[in-house]
Amino acid sequence: MLHDIAVGVDGSPASLAAAHWAAQEARRRGTGLTVVHAWHPHAHPASSVPFGRAEHDWAAQILQEAVRGVRTARPGLRITERLVCDATVDALVATAADAGMLVLGAPGLGFVGGFVTGSVSQRVVARSVRPVVLARAGRRAADEHTPSAAGIAPEEIPGTPCREVVLGLHTGHPCDELIGFAFDAARWRGTGLRVVHAFRAPSGSAPDPSVTVPPVVPTAGPALYPRARAQARAHAEDMVGAVLRPWRERYPTVPVTGTVTEGRASVALVHAARGAGLLVVGRRTDGQRIGARTGPVAHAVLHHADCPVAVVPHD
Structure with a gap:
């Protein structure tokens, strides 16, 4: 039995592109998709906001919007949502350990002609015991097909x-x-x-x-x-x-x-x-x-x- 595919999202265009790439891969392999977002309370939240409350709501909205977009594009795909209160790298590495692969987003070309690969992605790749896929921002599902x-x-x-x-x-x-x-x-x-x-x-x-x-x-x-x-x-x-x-x-x-x-x-x-x-x-x-x-x-x-x-x- 194949493990579900997991994808980490943070609300960025790159992570949303990764979510759609992961959904297509899950549909292709006949597995489910786990969409995960990690968040951590700020050390000094605004005095008018209960500690951790605003951060949690914002994190939940990021996750829900990503899942909503995937459900619209891939109706019928089995999707599991995971909102994790933990350091981002630790949460993604732990998620990857239970998945067939973990998919993350990569922003795109940097000013020196190479792709920008964030420190989070690099640390996850270096620590993950499962395959990690970096999907580029701006790529569509159709881009996987020959023109x-x-x-x-x-x-x-x-x-x-x-x-x-x-x-x-x-x-x-x-x-x-x-x-x-x-x-x-x-x-x-x-x-x-x-x-x-x-x-x-x-x-x-x-x-x-x-x-x-x-x-x-x-x-x-x-x-x-x-x-x-x-x-x-x-x-x-x-x-x-x-x-x-x-x-x-x-x-x-x-x-x-x-x-x-x-x-x-x-x-x-x-x-x-x-x-x-x-x-x-x-x-x-x-x-x-x-x-x-x-x-x-x-x-x-x-x-x-x-x-x-x-x-x-x-x-």
């Missing part, structure tokens, strides 16, 4: 294909939770899965933990470099094929395309995410030790990929 050549809006054409799902794969640490999440996402959408793996050809530069280097590639001498690059690519392609082979058999209806590229994983994934419906990347938990981080690749794509990004924690 019509005739210029007709996707929502006006039943059965318009969904955009592909993109998975960032590290062949040195393949993870069932991560790969399975991406295949499931593609299967539920009835679309293809593009698996992107970055490799680093020998160059004498410092190793990048996000890319794979085959140990058998010779690195000495400039004359060997073209051959070394070809060997590195061939090795990477073989590794990707080996990792994906059992998954292709398990998901025979999901078309899979493997993309092996030289360079940094984050750059390759941001490029591949253009035109994608969902980008899926992993985050190593390392036992959830204190100071857990999102990791360099996840951090980069959260700030620069223009489609929804799912971060899947794994050992």
Whole structure:
């Protein structure tokens, strides 16, 4: 049985966009939707207002308006409302633990050309034991579908294909939770899965933990470099094929395309995410030790990929 999908709302346009994205995903998977809003009483409320009362009413209104909008757009969807008096990050992490995934909103492009990802979202991603999806403000449900050549809006054409799902794969640490999440996402959408793996050809530069280097590639001498690059690519392609082979058999209806590229994983994934419906990347938990981080690749794509990004924690 699939767990319900949860979404955190705070009244912002980004969180409302996330609520509609989560509702669409819940409808697609046949689950319910839990809409949660966390609030905390101010330390010094106005003297004329009973302590905590005005804050509670305002928080309840935020939650109710978000739920009302989702119910209007998705009639018949089973929705659970949760108004939690707790610190926002703690409330969202606790909610995620009981959900199939947690969806949060991301505001949009910042002044430096990247997406603004708030500290709350980053801390939740770093601590959550379940997948967290960041949905971009301004994206509509129809944006997950491929555009019509005739210029007709996707929502006006039943059965318009969904955009592909993109998975960032590290062949040195393949993870069932991560790969399975991406295949499931593609299967539920009835679309293809593009698996992107970055490799680093020998160059004498410092190793990048996000890319794979085959140990058998010779690195000495400039004359060997073209051959070394070809060997590195061939090795990477073989590794990707080996990792994906059992998954292709398990998901025979999901078309899979493997993309092996030289360079940094984050750059390759941001490029591949253009035109994608969902980008899926992993985050190593390392036992959830204190100071857990999102990791360099996840951090980069959260700030620069223009489609929804799912971060899947794994050992």
